[in-house]
Amino acid sequence: MSVHVPADLHAPAAAGPAAVDATTARATRTVAVTVPDWPLLAALDRHQRRLEAAAGEEDAPAPAPLDLAAVPVILLDQHRVTHAGTAAIEAGVRPGMTRRAARAACPEALVLEADREQETALFELVAAAVDTIAAGVDVLRPGVLLMSARGPARHQGGEGRLAERILDAVAELTGWDCAVGIADGPFAALLASGPGRIVHEGRSGEYLAPHPIAALRSAPVGPGWGHRGQPSATRDQRRLDLAETVDLLQRLGITTLGDLAALPSAAVADRFGPDVATLHLLARGQEPAPPAAHHPTQPLLAETTLETPLVRTDQAAFIARPLAEQLHTMLVERGLVCTRLRIVARTEGGEEMERTWRHDGALTVADVVDRIRWQCDGWITRARLGGPATGAITRIGLHPLQLAPAGENAPALWGSAGEAAQRASRALARAQGLAGEEAVQVPALVGGRLLADEVALVPWRSEKPERREGPWPGTLPRPVPATVFRERPSVRLEDAAGEPVVVTARGLLSSAPARLQVLAPGASALQRAGLRAGSGYPVLAHGAPTVLDERWWTPGGTRAARLQLVVRAASAEETAVLALSRTGDWTLEGLYD
Amino acid sequence: MGTALQIEDREQRLSRARAALGAAERSAARWGGRIDRTALQPSARSVSEAADDGLGTRLPVPGPLQTLFPRGSLRAGSSVALEGAASTSLLLSLAVAAAGEDSWCAIAGMPDLGLRSAMDAGLDPCRLALTAADGEQRPQVLSALADGVGVLVLGPDLDLAPALWRNLLGRARTADTLVLAAAPPGRADLTLRAAAQGWVGLGQGSGRLRRRRLEITAEGRGIAGHRSAEVLLPQVDGMLAAVPAGASAGAAARPAAVSERRPAMQLLPSVRRAG
Structure with a gap:
């Protein structure tokens, strides 16, 4: 296959002397090797x-x-x-x-x-091909490799030469075309690898600026390449959705990376939180500072010697889990998480093969198992395809390269504090997204005379109404009805002679109630309680009316009276209701069900 | 023998200490406190697993009802159907106990719920969401809630289709959500039937409603035949309570006491005036 070097590979995107300013000093010179359409x-x-x-x-x-x-x-x-x-x-x-x-x-x-499994395993071939040119290759995800440029470029005699050598090596050893980009920081290098450019030192910000904001989708952040194709192993902690973020920024009128980079970083962090602040940093051509690295006094290492050498891919899965668990226990004991892991294998012939994996956030046991398996698969596949013969694998070791204090990545110490609230708020947000804001409501205590007024329902995450301070004379003593009718059903209260019972001006009942008649159908709770419309039910017991004199000092003031009743319903059970009398008409305010 | 006892004692003490620390952490998280987590906790899962002995996470039930349930608790992800009288108060008290300190509770299809009684029963308004769940998006909304909250209460007005009910149960089982439903259209793991035995406290023109005696029968998975218990719901403070030991003897006689007319009370009508 002919080696095809992009024409503009040697023509730097930005001409002129490289202006290295203080802000870009942080970004490491990075080579990105991508294979377009890798899946x-x-x-x-x-x-x-x-x-x-x-x-x-x-x-x-x-x-x-x-x-x-x-x-x-x-x-x-x-x-x-x-x-x-x-x-x-x-x-x-x-x-x-x-x-x-x-x-x-x-x-x-x-x-x-x-x-996905096969994509990852096969990509090992590309990684191995790049490995022949430069050491220290990190697999970001299948299809994308990152490595530091400085050492290899010096060794090969220039960055252009390095890019050419990588293209040659990949094409020769694997037969696939890849693309190489070199820039300050991983994001610029990734974007530069598309057209195959080498961006001058210190000019990454300028190079990134004209790119559309949608380019953020390929940013080397956020949900890494997690277990079994899920967005990320630590998806509970990392909720950055790149597609959603890009959509939001577009709607805010930020159309290019330059627009995003022009925003003050403090404002971005305030408005969007730390995840988008990282994107902002990347859009400016910088690189987030590596997490405060931790160097344990004794280097951590999990190793196993295989009694039966590894020759089949399915064997890899069996050895991977105990090894990953061993490493996990060691990290847990020290309160650390691992963000870069090197997997080293020694073969029968005594040669060592190694690969480094980067992960944004903490690698879990399942992630480590997957990576060991992919890598062993890759090596074994490579040997089968006639690559450099590896021989059977006799020893596998895990070397954590970048350790950080567990900090925020750690689960709760003694339980699952806050997780339930996060889960619930995601579910409620989804329900509101589906059926409108009013679909999910939360109660807010506002205070009032009637039971229905006492607690208001407001949409979730909207402002709660102010609480009106009492006192609220005539408040119902506990227990209060479990069902409070929003639309109070009309009833008729009769005494033994069939005359309607009313509350007198002095707050007394005109006579003892003997029958309760539900006038209109409607409230289904009443029907379930055995109080059907149109029929009368004997009153077994009644209390004394409580007078509610509302706003008697204004012309619009109303008077009402509450009365607790126990009636024998159609089901022959005693049912307690709360009746409300207003201007001589009775309604039911609540049902004790 | 002695050492075995000692070890058990030590383990119990350790699990008690863990439970206390867990409760402290949860309540700190509830009030917005931040805990600096500097270490991973390997046995965070084993603590919860210790409580479930291989049968899934168990959720507490109100104390007086413990005899009704297999193992005295509810399995997270199971479903309970309620029938008969007092279904609303019973739903609320079960939801309160199962939600505990941490879980969220969603109530669907109870437009006439008395929110003050819900709060009296102990439901935390900060962890409560209500939805009417009507309209076209009802299946999706209910499914989203079943995925997200800890306790999902389905009211009797919901009128679910049997297929949607089964679907919700499946989701709840995978998400470890407890489903409490009044009169569901299909089978549930447990069915509680309540029969009201009468109210205490109201006379003829005097007194106020104080407590109600309920007889609750449970049947379903894990229960041979059926079990029944007598409780007070609501108690004077609005909560569920056990029937006091001395009162059970007069239980049969009491409903008659309400029914019988006491004209003497009529002579002294007490007026409570509220201005």
Whole structure:
């Protein structure tokens, strides 16, 4: 395969002498190696391998390699198109389409399913190829490698030369085309790798400024590449959604990285919180300071010697978990988290292979297990594909490279404080997003004479009304009714002779109530309690009326009286209700159910 | 023998200390306190697992009702159906006990809920959300709540479709959410039936409602046949309470006392005036 070096690789994006100012001193010179459309390439490779295997069995000639420009290829992940080949895009397939829509747009396309495990394992080939040129390669996620530029560039005699060597090595050893970008800081390097540029020292900010804000989606932050394709292993603690952030910034009128970088950093941190503050830092071409590194007096190391050398990929899974747990216990005992981990393997022949993994946040046991497995898979695959022979793996070691005090990443000490509230607030926010603000309400004590006025319902996360200070004479003593009717059903209270019972001006009952009649249907709670509309129920006991003289000092003042009653309902059970009399008409205020 | 006892004692003391510290941390988090967590806690999970002995997290129930439930507690992620009288107060007191110090509670489909009685029962208004759950988005809203809160209360007015009920139960089971429902359209793990035995405190023109005696019967998973208990709900302070030991003898006679007319009381009508 011919090596193709982008024409402008040696032409720096920003001409003129490099102005190194104090603010960029923090960003390390970084090389980013990316393989565009990596998931698609990996899936295609797997497809090809399967065809070859099938052809080998039938002794048919091996099929020719597919050309993405000629054959439309679609990659699906969870029934959505994530990547499409050039030919497929020309046919109208777009990422985000459903399988059906994509099939309709391009019926003859080759449809492949994404397989994250395989993508990661196969990427090990690329990492190994870059490893032949420069040491200290970090896998950010499958498809993206990061490494420090300074040492390798000096060794190779210039950054342009280094980029060329990497392109050559990857193309020679793996057959894939990759792209290399070199800049100050990982974000600028990542963006520069698209067009294959080398950005002058200290000019990363200028280089980033004209990029659209959507470029933040590829920022090397936030949910790392977590366990089993979930956004991040520590997703409970990290809630930064890059797509959502980009959307928000766009709606605020921030369209380029330069616009974002121009904002004062204190204001960004205040308004959006620490996660977006990190993005802001990246957009200015800087790099977040590495977390306060911690150097234990005794270096941490978890190692295991394998009695039966590792030759099959499924064996890797068995050894990975105890090793990861061992490391985890060691870290926990010291109150540390690991943000960079090196996995080292020694082979039968005595040679050592190592790979470093970066993770934003704390690596959990499951994350470490996955990484060990991917890496062993990768090495074994490489040996099988005829790469440099590795021999069987006899020893695996885990070396945490970057340790930090656990701090905020640690779970609660004695339980799960605050987690429930976070979970609930996410659920309530989702419910409000679905059905409107009024869909989720919370109670607010406001005070009032009637039970229904005492507590107001306000939408969740809206301002609560001010509490009106009492006193509220005539407040109902406990216990209070568990059901309070928002619309009070009308009732009729009769004495033994069938005459209506009223509350006199002195606050007394005109006669003892004997029957309660529900006039209108409506309240379902009443029906369930056995008080149906239209029929009368005997009153078994009644209290003394409590007079509520509301605003008697104004012309608009009203008088009401409350009366507790026990009636025998249709179900023959004693049911207690709270009746309210206003201008001679009785209604039911509450039901003790 | 002696050492085994000592070890057990030490373990118990350790778990008690952990529980006390956990409660302190939760209450600090509730009032916005920040705790500087400088170390990971390896046994954070084992503390909660110690309480569940392999049967999932257990949630407490009100003390007087403990005899009704298998193992005296409720499994997180299970469902309880309530039928009969006093369903609202019973829903509230179960929700209060299960929500405990930390969990959130969502109440759906109870438009006529008396919020003061909910607070009297001990429900924390800061961890309570109400939703009408009507309209087109009802399944999605209920599902979101079942995923997020600790206790989901479904009122009798909800009129759920059986399919949605089953769906909610499945979600709640995976999210460890306790579902309390009044008259659900399908099966629940446990069913409580309450029958009112009568009110105490109200005379003829005097007195006020003080307490109600309830007989509650439980049946369902983990209960052979059925179990029943007699409790006071509400008690004078609005909470659920056990029937005092001396009072159970007069239980049968008491409802008659309310029913019988006492005309003497009629002569002294007491007036409570509130101006």
